[in-house]
Amino acid sequence: xxxxxxxxxxxxxxxxxxxxxxxxxxxxxxxxxxxxxxxxxxxxxxxxxxxxxxxxxxxxxxxxxxxxxxxxxxxxxxxxxxxxxxxxxxxxxxxxxxxxxxxxxxxxxxxxxxxxxxxxxxxxxxxxxxxxxxxxxxxxxxxxxxxxxxxxxxxxxxxxxxxxxxxxxxxxxxxxxxxxxxxxxxxxxxxxxxxxxxxxxxxxxxxxxxxxxxxxxxxxxxxxxxxxxxxxxxxxxxxxxxxxxxxxxxxxxxxxxxxxxxxxxxxxxxxxxxxxxxxxxxxxx
Amino acid sequence: xxxxxxxxxxxxxxxxxxxxxxxxxxxxxxxxxxxxxxxxxxxxxxxxxxxxxxxxxxxxxxxxxxxxxxxxxxxxxxxxxxxxxxxxxxxxxxxxxxxxxxxxxxxxxxxxxxxxxxxxxxxxxxxxxxxxxxxxxxxxxxxxxxxxxxxxxxxxxxxxxxxxxxxxxxxxxxxxxxxxxxxxxxxxxxxxxxxxxxxxxxxxxxxxxxxxxxxxxxxxxxxxxxxxxxxxxxxxxxxxxxxxxxxxxxxxxxxxxxxxxxxxxxxxxxxxxxxxxxxxxxxxxxxxxxxxxxxxxxxxxxxxxxxxxxxxxxxxxxx
Numbered sequence: 001x002x003x004x005x006x007x008x009x010x011x012x013x014x015x016x017x018x019x020x021x022x023x024x025x026x027x028x029x030x031x032x033x034x035x036x037x038x039x040x041x042x043x044x045x046x047x048x049x050x051x052x053x054x055x056x057x058x059x060x061x062x063x064x065x066x067x068x069x070x071x072x073x074x075x076x077x078x079x080x081x082x083x084x085x086x087x088x089x090x091x092x093x094x095x096x097x098x099x100x101x102x103x104x105x106x107x108x109x110x111x112x113x114x115x116x117x118x119x120x121x122x123x124x125x126x127x128x129x130x131x132x133x134x135x136x137x138x139x140x141x142x143x144x145x146x147x148x149x150x151x152x153x154x155x156x157x158x159x160x161x162x163x164x165x166x167x168x169x170x171x172x173x174x175x176x177x178x179x180x181x182x183x184x185x186x187x188x189x190x191x192x193x194x195x196x197x198x199x200x201x202x203x204x205x206x207x208x209x210x211x212x213x214x215x216x217x218x219x220x221x222x223x224x225x226x227x228x229x230x231x232x233x234x235x236x237x238x239x240x241x242x243x244x245x246x247x248x249x250x251x252x253x254x255x256x257x258x259x260x261x262x263x264x265x266x267x268x269x270x271x272x273x274x275x276x277x278x279x280x281x282x283x284x285x
Numbered sequence: 286x287x288x289x290x291x292x293x294x295x296x297x298x299x300x301x302x303x304x305x306x307x308x309x310x311x312x313x314x315x316x317x318x319x320x321x322x323x324x325x326x327x328x329x330x331x332x333x334x335x336x337x338x339x340x341x342x343x344x345x346x347x348x349x350x351x352x353x354x355x356x357x358x359x360x361x362x363x364x365x366x367x368x369x370x371x372x373x374x375x376x377x378x379x380x381x382x383x384x385x386x387x388x389x390x391x392x393x394x395x396x397x398x399x400x401x402x403x404x405x406x407x408x409x410x411x412x413x414x415x416x417x418x419x420x421x422x423x424x425x426x427x428x429x430x431x432x433x434x435x436x437x438x439x440x441x442x443x444x445x446x447x448x449x450x451x452x453x454x455x456x457x458x459x460x461x462x463x464x465x466x467x468x469x470x471x472x473x474x475x476x477x478x479x480x481x482x483x484x485x486x487x488x489x490x491x492x493x494x495x496x497x498x499x500x501x502x503x504x505x506x507x508x509x510x511x512x513x514x515x516x517x518x519x520x521x522x523x524x525x526x527x528x529x530x531x532x533x534x535x536x537x538x539x540x541x542x543x544x545x546x547x548x549x550x551x552x553x554x555x556x557x558x559x560x561x562x563x564x565x566x567x568x569x570x571x572x573x574x575x576x577x578x579x580x581x582x583x584x585x586x587x588x589x590x591x592x593x594x595x596x597x598x599x600x601x602x603x604x
Binding site for chain 2: 081082083084085087088090091092093140141142144145148171172173175176177178179180181182183184185187188189190191192194195210211213214215216217218219231232233234235238239242243247248251252260261262
């Protein structure tokens, strides 16, 4: 098969050329990947990790997102004990089992998702977040199981559901077909939640690609996206390798999705609480 | 890819037999030799095909003569009535849908189509469906459920099409919606991977009460080339990725992801379309009868539980 033939892109790892964009690096000054301004780090942090010059949204960890979005002290974490295993005994240049340990050590996370319940401006919500720092936020069995349980509990407890996606890796290759099946599992749970009349707000952040974009992230009753996030199905490199033409400016950004009708609103970070609270007031039970 | 590398000895032996038959058809000694060689040939095919590597399985699943959806439409079903168009954008030729009869049973068939000639293949984008294909499939499945027609999905795609138009028209959105809707569709659904089960593109028509695979098909989170490109930094390592991904029917059965493996004729489906079709037909008829014994609400409940149970993780109950 030549490189011109399409390849399935769910698990494309976008981390390599973009690694420098991730997070606000250590050091007093940082360079914004969007406008190239030198930004005083403390200044960006004060603005929820947003570039003061151009409004570019830097990486935020799942823990930071919880702090920013939920009322202080209201978060109660669910299913903390779920841990990844290595069902395929997968090995590329590195064994998946070793990769997991390294990622856990580096990020302080057990896997790529944190779930639980809390309050947004006093409104109780069930909330799930995927963190792009952990194997590109990719979905394997643990992410899938945590999200499925989250959705089921939101259904039982009649809670509005918020899932913030930061998953450039889509479905996690290292757990093979089991990762792919998580897409169906979480989508099926959402279908039941929908049937029960629940409100699901999906918030897309940079990056949301592949199997995550092609499952729960796209199934919100209301879909928000942070500005200038990379969102899409196939990775840009896969598309370029398939069609062999330059991709248009702004392709697969939040703004591109808004223009093509796939998201409801672009919501800057400092507006997220307000927008979620308002949507719950219109649609919540 | 006319001859697969591992099939070379098989083809050579076949050629030798043919030569003998052509040249010495009347010679009794030669007839005996042919008989002996045919026996050897069968043995050779059997040995080769019972020891295929994952990468060789991928090659068989992509074999140019492997039966495609339209072949099964004529060999397994009767009276196929194609239903075109998604009523939004177009009629994706990589996805075929329509009414058909499976024996006496009326069903709706949905399937990826790859095409055989170059013209067909380029019209079908080599079996890579666009959003309009998935939308069309879902619309027809909804129609089937409305009139209680069982749905049969034949999966055979390298993956959903990666392109500018596909992204503009919501490739991620339609695949997500299809899984969402199929998980609760009130009619029996049987899915069979007949060749390539390429990730989201496969799963977009892959949520059913029963999921089966033909013996030499594969079903994967990512193509071996894509995986090799990312993790080994070069598509040339596709055979290593194929082994690592454990995506052949034998493994998927073990992982509890599929319900059945449909055995292929000696030497693969491409050697005997009719026999393959009759085995597929037998599986579909038998499975459909089983599913039709359950009330629809129970069926949908069980379908949920089936996918809900998938995944492998650790959980500390007492710390």
